[in-house]
Amino acid sequence: MVCGGFTCSKNCLCALNLLYIMVSLLLIGIAAWGIGFGLISSFRVVGVAVAVGIFLFLIALVGLIGAIKHHQVLLFFYMIVLFLVFIVQFSVSCACLALNKNQQHHLLEVGWNHTSSADIERALKCCGFHTSQNRSCEDACARDSCRPCDKLIEQYADEVLRFVGGIGIFFSFTEILGVWLTYRYRNQKDPRANPSAFL
Template identity: 55%
Template sequence: MACGGFTCSKNALCSLNVVYMLVGLLLIGVAAWAKGFGIVFSIHIIGGVIAVGVFLLLIAIVGLIGALNHHQVMLFFYMVILLLVFLFQFGVSCSCLAMNRSQQVALLNATWKMLHNETKVELEMNLNCCGLLNITADSQHYLSDVSSCQAQCRKNVCQTCGEKMLLHSAEALKILGGVGLFFSFTEILGVWLAARYRNQKDPRANPSAFL
């Protein structure tokens, strides 16, 4: 059968959702591995990664069941959810690619203030740094971070965590934005495949049945 036929669309949609399931399981597994080996101690970070993995896994299961059964309602909701995810991820990916240094500093400051103390301590120990940036609008907040720092570099002179992050932030944002942009186009491919598959007639069904 030609690649534009019912079977090809079904197989392509099933394959795409199997990939989404593997990615979701990979995220859950990596989060559990990081927690088990003590790489990341913050329950908020672990919970966030696991939540993303479970969400992607559930979407893939809905799409896979809908594709296997040619279920119109499940395919419709799969299309809507995947389209919303695409719009959000596309916007975030473009923002990552377009972010300049001053915006990176502002984002780091805002994110650092929202972190819990245990997460800051963990980050400082992993990166061997103290505080975020010593030139900020809230210098008292910086001094408080340095006083509670437990990094090994405190014995000598510590570089700030913000300076270390900014050294590689541009490259990291490009990688993150590029991967997110690539993955977002696989999502719009999934929406297109689901829409096309919904409107195709099952050759094994009753020819007189209404689609």
């Protein structure tokens, strides 16, 4: 049997959606693990990770049910939502990979000014963004050699942006593959169905 047939398209679409379900559960699990072990202190970060995981899980579930039942309406909405997710994810991934050092530095400084820096300073053993900017940092600098946090954070941020951008680009191409498979599968007729029935 040729792999462009009805059964092959159905199996490929089911496998792709099972992959998305595993990724979504992994995302939710990592967020829960990070907060459980105290690696993530921000509830916003965890909330966003869990929300994205739940959204991906629901979309994959709609796609899986649509593929199993060959349900035209579910497959149509799945295809549209997956295409919109592809556009957003591809754009964000390209933006992550395209940020230069000055743009990263500016974004990190804005983020630094809007968060409590004590946890970051304690974790990275540094003081202030550019220089020591508060009294506790000045006291720590008097005892030890202190360094500003900007270079350390930029190093981590550069690695994270490249990793996230690469993973995002990879998964965005699996999403466009899912859109193409869904479009193809929607327009195929089930060979076991009544030949005179509509699609």
